[in-house]
Amino acid sequence: MSAEERRESVIRAALSEFAHGGYRGTSTEAIARRVGVSQPYLFRLFPNKQAIFVAAAERCIEHTRDAFLAAAKGRPPEERLEAMANAYGRLIREDPEKLLMQMQIYAAVATAEAAGDHEFGASLRDRWQSMWDSAHVELGADIEETTTFFAYGMLINTLVSMGFPPTQRNWEGIYEFARAGVGPQSFGAPAAPSP
Secondary structure (H helix, E strand, O other), X not given: OOHHHXXXXXXXXXXXXXXXXXXXXXXXXXXXXXXXXXXXXXXXXXXXXXXXXXXXXXXXXXXXXXXXXXXXXXXXXXXXXXXXXHHHHHHXXXXXXXXXXXXXXXXXXXXXXXXXXXXXXXXXXXXHHHHHHHHHHHOOOOHHHHHHHHHHHHHHHHHXXXXXXXXXXXXXXXXXXXHOXXXXXXXXXXXXXXX
16 A cells, blocks of 8 residues: 555544544544554654644545535536535435534634634635635525525534434524434434424
């Protein structure tokens, strides 16, 4: 296996490990073990743990952006919003680690910012901005539609992460098509009881 292939394996493993353990809770030893390499070899591929986290986080954001773009491609403008929302629902339903990793990204960057480390999240902000800009273009550069799209997405992230079932009242008002099949039971988690 080439160094580049091994690097890709590390990024995939790191995404999974960080998704479940967070930045502080994940050891580079666990990542190395998952890939089947030694820690010293891991650090020949990446200079430090932060670089591994950033690479995995960038990949997660890129996958989300790519899902939006693929869903919008070739569709008339009036169909893109629903297609992109459905694609996001599929992404987090079929690969729940992507949602977990997103939540870990926000927590890690917020923690670094609170500690005065503004560089930690710089490239991640750039990637997230690129994702937002790409969606904005696909949604006809309509600022209200783009903002609403991302606001709903963040609400969906929160509701799914916290285990709210799609029948819970907090889901009311979200695009009907986005509510279908995006609850926690779609991810193999038990749904919290409805109030």
